Amino acid sequence: MISKSTAHPLVVFSIKVYSMLLVAYPTRFRQEYGSQLVQVFEDCCLKAVRHGGTNDIIRLWVVTFLDFFQSVISEHAQKEIEMKKEMKPEDIQRAGSALIAGGVMCLISMALLATKISGLWAVSFLLMVYISMPLLVVGLLGLRKRYGEKVGWFGRNILLLGAILGPLTSLIVLLGNFLWGWMWLLGHAVLLACLALFGFVALYTKPLPRWNIVPFIAGIWYPIMFWFSSITQNALDWELPPIGVNVAILFGVQGIALAALGYILKSDVPEVTAAPA
Numbered sequence: 001m002i003s004k005s006t007a008h009p010l011v012v013f014s015i016k017v018y019s020m021l022l023v024a025y026p027t028r029f030r031q032e033y034g035s036q037l038v039q040v041f042e043d044c045c046l047k048a049v050r051h052g053g054t055n056d057i058i059r060l061w062v063v064t065f066l067d068f069f070q071s072v073i074s075e076h077a078q079k080e081i082e083m084k085k086e087m088k089p090e091d092i093q094r095a096g097s098a099l100i101a102g103g104v105m106c107l108i109s110m111a112l113l114a115t116k117i118s119g120l121w122a123v124s125f126l127l128m129v130y131i132s133m134p135l136l137v138v139g140l141l142g143l144r145k146r147y148g149e150k151v152g153w154f155g156r157n158i159l160l161l162g163a164i165l166g167p168l169t170s171l172i173v174l175l176g177n178f179l180w181g182w183m184w185l186l187g188h189a190v191l192l193a194c195l196a197l198f199g200f201v202a203l204y205t206k207p208l209p210r211w212n213i214v215p216f217i218a219g220i221w222y223p224i225m226f227w228f229s230s231i232t233q234n235a236l237d238w239e240l241p242p243i244g245v246n247v248a249i250l251f252g253v254q255g256i257a258l259a260a261l262g263y264i265l266k267s268d269v270p271e272v273t274a275a276p277a
Contacts, residue, residue, distance in 0.1 A: 010057055011045045018064070020171050024072045024164040072164065089269040095142020096266025102135030103218070103258025106188065110251040128188060129170050136191055136258075137163045142265055143198070143215075150207035155198050162194025188222055192254075195219030209268055211260065218257035221250045 018041050022034050041064070048056035109127040112120040140163045148156035170187030199216025206212045 008046075008049050010054060011042070011049055014045050014057060014061070015042050017172060020168060021068060021164075024068075024168075069161070069164075072160070092142055092146050092269055093266045095139050095145070096262045096264070098135045099139025099142065099262030099265060100259045101262075102132045102139055103255045103262065105132035105135065106222075106258065107252060107255030110255075128185065129174070133167055133170055133187060133191070136188075137167055139258075139262060139265070140166075140191065140195065143261075146265060146268065147202075147207035151198065151201050151205045155201035155205065155207075158194050158197045158201075162191045162198075165194070166191025190223075192219045193223040196223065208264055211264060214257055214261045214264065218254060218261045221254040225250060 015038065019038055022030050022037060025034070044060055045057065048060045052059075105127050109124040109132060112124040112127070140159045144156055144159040144163075148159070166187050168187075169190045173186055196216055196219030199213070199219050202208065202212045202215050208214070
């Protein structure tokens with residue numbers, strides 16, 4: 001909770017963002033240590049803004065981010081050890097269904113933008129940020145749970161990073177009211193870029209029972225289109241450009257690939273836990 005003595009706007013914003021970051025920790029850890037972590041971070045922010053202003057706040061965030069991601073990965077790894085790597089078939093199937101639904105919602109959202117009807121912008125925004133994003137996060141965590149041991153440390157944790165940074169980026173965009181142009185689509189670009197990196201690793205480790213190229217195809221197009229559309233806009237005066245037929249086709253390919261990846265995950269039930277005890 002932010003204290004009344006915290007008056008500097010940058011400190012208030014930093015504490016809000018940091019509080020949202022804590023969602024990335026396992027529930028038990030967050031409940032036990034969350035309030036203490038926020039209080040320590042608030043104290044550090046106040047000291048930083050008093051001593052060096054904005055520059056010291058930026059330095060504090062650099063150190064905090066490095067420590068945060070290392071800590072989150074460590075806590076999740078510990079949680080997995082405590083759970084003894086148990087995987088329930090229904091959890092994997094649920095994650096596969098979420099991945100399918102998230103890809104479909106993303107595809108519908110892009111199709112609405114492609115119609116160039118201004119009134120559908122809000123519908124597209126709601127579908128992407130509030131429906132597609134949570135579904136894709138569940139899907140990525142399911143991929144990590146099912147194939148994490150097969151793809152190695154990088155492949156496993158890049159999925160966790162995507163599941164954290166994707167919604168966090170969307171939250172920061174919403175909190176900062178950065179909704180012009182393509183910025184509200186940035187969260188999906190981050191999440192799917194991490195999926196593409198997982199897919200690149202999967203091409204070599206081959207963790208899926210078939211179609212190991214699908215994760216890469218499912219993740220790569222959206223970040224490329226976001227990057228290309230971003231650099232072709234005036235950074236000081238972004239307007240949402242119309243989506244052309246070629247771009248719409250690429251998004252269609254990505255939506256189909258996400259659905260295919262979800263189908264693979266949903267049907268690949270862990271053999272160890274598939275049979276009743």
